[in-house]
Amino acid sequence: MKKETYASSGVQIDKAESFVERLKLLARRPEHGQLWPAAGGYAAVYPFAPDLGIAVTTDGVGTKLLVAEALNKHDTIGIDLVAMCANDLVCVGAAPSLFLDYFAVGHLENQSADAIMKGIVEGCDQAGMILAGGETAELPGLYKPGHYDLAGFAVGHVTRDKLITGNKIKPGQKLVGVASSGIHSNGLSLARKVLPQEDKWLNLLLEPTLIYVKAVLAALSKHGDAISGICHITGGGWRNLLRLNKEAGFTVTSPLLVPEVFHKISEHVESEEMYKTFNMGMGLALIVEKEAELVADLFKEHGFSAAVVGETTDEFERIRIKGFDFVLKDKHS
């Protein structure tokens, strides 16, 4: 009876993707040619000076908001918000600097609002960013009592020689996986649909997204020449690996531990759909030409579980995972 999919949870993935494609056509301007090509589209990088790229990205936390609300626990969702943006910035090699938040609510409540902002500030501290601004919007009539939405906006900087484009990714390089804390901030609509509505599971879902920034910056500083790609595993699950370079495939032979929450979800969802939707225990992955064990060790020194989990292959645009028959392809397949 494994029949649930991300689509069946109410999220229209195909519709969203075709919308984004139409939008790209509509928004395209000659000035887009000035943007530096950055790996996986994790951030847009614009050169404000000949050797200074400013990287920008925006994200939200999806329906993890509704988990915070169900538990009436709001002091970590801001960490997720910062994490979703800051982890994206480092994927192009940028050092996060500034964060801004948009916080919209039907009726401002001091206690939850303060808790939300406490999380955002905590996230900024973890990511080494300053909270440079924000907008608090009280929108009676748009949000139901207790409901709110959050959007984050992050700015970082990178020089041209440190920019990660993904072009250096070749078959035969190592894949270093860094553990997630659980579901992070993607696939929550599906998880909420299939998990029992019990505090145990809700609390596991609310576990804040890990912020990998400081460890990644240390790895780039120490092993930058060896790192050809960095992949924040977000919406689309492990298929995010395929964003970095079309001329590479992946084989994962020694995956990291899969957290309990995913085992429970997988009682209702096929394995392939799991890997297409969730991070499955790997919140970040790095593709490295050499020094793979040293890169993994450095993440461990920063308190993360990490290991060499596989390598790149010449089976372009395909991901194989040991123990499974399916082959993951890009989002449009």
Added chain:
Amino acid sequence: MKKETYASSGVQIDKAESFVERLKLLARRPEHGQLWPAAGGYAAVYPFAPDLGIAVTTDGVGTKLLVAEALNKHDTIGIDLVAMCANDLVCVGAAPSLFLDYFAVGHLENQSADAIMKGIVEGCDQAGMILAGGETAELPGLYKPGHYDLAGFAVGHVTRDKLITGNKIKPGQKLVGVASSGIHSNGLSLARKVLPQEDKWLNLLLEPTLIYVKAVLAALSKHGDAISGICHITGGGWRNLLRLNKEAGFTVTSPLLVPEVFHKISEHVESEEMYKTFNMGMGLALIVEKEAELVADLFKEHGFSAAVVGETTDEFERIRIKGFDFVLKDKHS
């Protein structure tokens, strides 16, 4: 029977302001000292190079969203979104460059989504920005059918010598007012409460916010030395003038034409509350040391109505308006 106020429309202004004050204390870090002091807090300006300040700001469009929904007309609300951010950037002297949007919806509908993005792209074109990225979030369970929220993030750049700090504002300078197109994107909750729910009024409310960017950049290029302050009239109405420099007051002797929509609203709202909430026909104001008529003329050449409307006074933190007995003070008074 003029008894409605912005507060009575469900927006808790005092609560929002005390929240922002608490937030400032919570978020303050030594690194905030690196930000350049920019007039009125319209944008945060961070020096990514010794003479290159990157200006960032975020905003939404408030419950103007619900007007678009009521009329099922979604192709201009994106112009408002860009306007709210881009007009803020120019107030610190920054040239807008990049825009990112956050678009959250319960259930993605092609027609309205495409219309919304068409407006955002149109706004970016008007402001001379490129749409560098965005996030489209489908959040079933958070937004009711047909509901959506929008947040905008804008990035600009300014050199230190062109940064507008407000410090050059002195008593005896001229105030140049530039006309709004109507209510723009502030005070909608109050306007929606008191106006008849008729298409005529809803259409007037939906009139897109003017984007002053190109005219302001031309004025800064031609009369930059004469311009001591630029004020985007947003939430808080004309009190925004008092954000720029505490050591100045204002007297408005020849106000611009007040659009019909404000006359209708004022049947239910006292005059002082009107000027504390709405732009009252003046969407932007510039404080100029000299060449005031030339600055006004330049805006007219760009298609805006503009005129010298008053001047700065030594009655610090006070605004007097010809024909009214009240005196506007800062937001906390």
